[in-house]
Structure formats: C-alpha cells, structure tokens
Amino acid sequence: MHDIVKKLETLAKVERRISVKILRHLMEVERGRIHLDMGYASLFVFLTKHLKYSDGSAYRRIEAMKILRDVPDLGHRITVGAISVTVAAEISRIVKIKNIKDVEVKKALVEQFSHKNKREVEKEIARIAPREAKPEKLREINPEESTLELTINKELREKLERLKVLLSHKNPSLKMSGVLEIISDIALKQLEKRTSPKSEAASKVRSAKKEIINSHATSPEIARASNNQKRSRYIPTKTKNIIFQRANHQCEFTTQNDKRCEAKHFLEIDHKIPYSKNGSNHPQNLQLLCRQHNQRKAELELAGRP
Numbered sequence: 515m516h517d518i519v520k521k522l523e524t525l526a527k528v529e530r531r532i533s534v535k536i537l538r539h540l541m542e543v544e545r546g547r548i549h550l551d552m553g554y555a556s557l558f559v560f561l562t563k564h565l566k567y568s569d570g571s572a573y574r575r576i577e578a579m580k581i582l583r584d585v586p587d588l589g590h591r592i593t594v595g596a597i598s599v600t601v602a603a604e605i606s607r608i609v610k611i612k613n614i615k616d617v618e619v620k621k622a623l624v625e626q627f628s629h630k631n632k633r634e635v636e637k638e639i640a641r642i643a644p645r646e647a648k649p650e651k652l653r654e655i656n657p658e659e660s661t662l663e664l665t666i667n668k669e670l671r672e673k674l675e676r677l678k679v680l681l682s683h684k685n686p687s688l689k690m691s692g693v694l695e696i697i698s699d700i701a702l703k704q705l706e707k708r709t710s711p712k713s714e715a716a717s718k719v720r721s722a723k724k725e726i727i728n729s730h731a732t733s734p735e736i737a738r739a740s741n742n743q744k745r746s747r748y749i750p751t752k753t754k755n756i757i758f759q760r761a762n763h764q765c766e767f768t769t770q771n772d773k774r775c776e777a778k779h780f781l782e783i784d785h786k787i788p789y790s791k792n793g794s795n796h797p798q799n800l801q802l803l804c805r806q807h808n809q810r811k812a813e814l815e816l817a818g819r820p
C-alpha cells in the first residue's frame with residue numbers, strides 16, 4: 515500500500531477520535547451553560563460564531579451530541595468508523611420527530627444505523643421519518659416583526675419566484691417578505707377601493723409609530739404607569755416599544771469584556787431588579803433579553819449568584 519494511504523488512514527482515525535472529543539466537550543459546555551455566560555444565545559451561535567463552524571457542521575455536531583448524551587457507546591462507534599457524525603445527527607432528527615424518550619429505543623436506533631452506507635441510511639430514514647410538510651405558523655418575535663412559516667406547492671413557488679424577478683428590477687435586494695408586502699398592498703388597494711386611500715392611512719400609521727419612538731422615557735404616560743401606586747407586572751405597549759427600540763431589537767446581555775449577545779429573536783422584557791423584589795416597570799429597570807439569557811439570569815438568581 516502507498517505510504518500516503520497509510521498516513522491518511524491514520525489521520526482519518528485521529529480525525530474521528532477528535533470528532534468524538536469535540537462532542538464530549540460540547541456536552542460539557544452545554545451542561546455548564548458556558549456559552550450563555552460568554553454571550554451566545556445558543557450552542558448553535560457559539561459553534562458558528564465562536565468556533566467558526568459552518569451552519570451545517572454546527573447543526574450536525576449539536577444533534578450528534580444529543581444522541582451521545584443518551585447513548586455513550588456512540589462515541590466508540592464513531593471512533594472506529596461504524597457510524598458518522600452525520601448519521602448520528604440524522605438519528606437525533608428521528609428522535610425529535612418521533613418524540614422518542616426511551617433510551618433503549620435510542621440505543622436500538624444507533625445499533626440499527628451502525629455499519630450502514632449513506633444510501634441505506636437515507637432509505638431507512640425516509641421510511642421511519644419522512645420529511646413532512648410543516649404546518650403553517652405565524653409567530654410574533656417582537657412588536658414589529660413576526661416569522662411566517664408555510665408550506666407552498668410548486669405552482670405557487672414558481673409564481674412567487676416570477677414575481678420576485680419582475681419586481682427585482684426596481685429593487686435588487688428584494689426579499690420574499692417584500693414580494694408578499696407588495697402583493698398585499700395591491701390586493702388591499704383592490705379590495706378597499708371604496709374606503710379612504712391606503713397611502714393616507716399608511717402615513718397616519720407611520721407618524722403614529724414615530725410618535726411612539728420619539729416619546730421615549732419622559733413620556734408622561736409612562737411616568738404615570740411607573741409611578742402608579744397599584745403595582746402591576748403588566749408593561750404597557752408603549753414602554754415595550756421603547757425598550758425594543760432602545761435595545762435596537764437585540765438581546766442586551768453583555769459579558770464583562772463587552773461581548774453583547776446577538777440574538778434578535780424570542781426577545782423578552784426583563785426586570786433588572788426583579789418584580790418580586792419590588793423592581794419597577796420604569797424603562798430604567800427594564801432590559802431586553804433573549805429567552806435563553808432571561809432563563810440563565812433566573813437560574814443564577816435562584817442559585818444566589820449575581
């Protein structure tokens with residue numbers, strides 16, 4: 515055999531051993547919530563931003579790690595090349611889709627997928643967990659933005675893509691959300707012909723929004739709300755808008771060396787001094803945190819740490 519092949523075989527073995535080592539270290543980071551304290555909202559962000567993995571590599575490692583947690587024997591199987599990190603990640607996907615909790619079933623899946631080639635694995639996975647169309651989902655992520663998830667058929671996709679091409683002449687950076695907005699505007703104009711012109715209504719909405727932004731912390735309404743004798747956990751929309759604006763719609767968790775969390779989704783308003791400890795609803799006592807950092811803060815507070 516060529517020397518170079520022997521060298522490669524050794525290196526491939528070392529590479530697999532290192533992959534498993536990385537998975538085990540990730541488990542430790544996850545267990546200690548170390549990534550959160552470093553200002554990363556999720557393990558995925560930590561892997562992509564801090565460790566410079568691609569999205570796909572990060573995803574596969576995190577998913578494989580979840581299986582390794584329950585089936586420690588997987589580590590050995592990866593080391594000897596009986597199963598790859600990619601296949602382990604696919605097992606994790608099956609576990610998620612099928613909502614499998616039983617560790618014995620997970621072990622059986624690992625056994626079932628060992629020593630299988632890629633095509634066999636894909637066939638098996640298609641049988642067990644076909645990639646189904648997701649149900650429609652509309653979710654607010656902050657007062658001004660929502661995510662919309664939907665499954666569309668081929669025809670509609672082609673129509674949308676054609677529209678995008680036509681509209682992109684005017685606006686090359688147009689996204690699908692922009693296409694939807696334009697379609698909505700046209701449809702609304704058609705349907706609301708008898709009511710007042712849309713542009714007028716839109717400019718009214720716009721100036722109202724500006725007012726909210728400009729009113730800032732000195733707004734008498736907010737002062738009234740925070741000085742109110744009757745304490746209430748409820749934060750008025752106006753205050754919420756101020757907090758989101760002030761934070762630039764981004765999690766405000768910042769580490770000691772000034773690394774700020776970059777999360778822009780699932781943001782929650784947090785009382786710096788907890789509401790339960792008499793913390794007020796005044797904007798000065800409020801901050802915007804992603805769900806992960808809000809939970810982490812609660813965890814640390816429970817543990818009696820600052």
Ligand SMILES: [Zn+2]
Pocket residue numbers: 553554555765766767775776777803804805806807
């Ligand atoms: Zn965060």
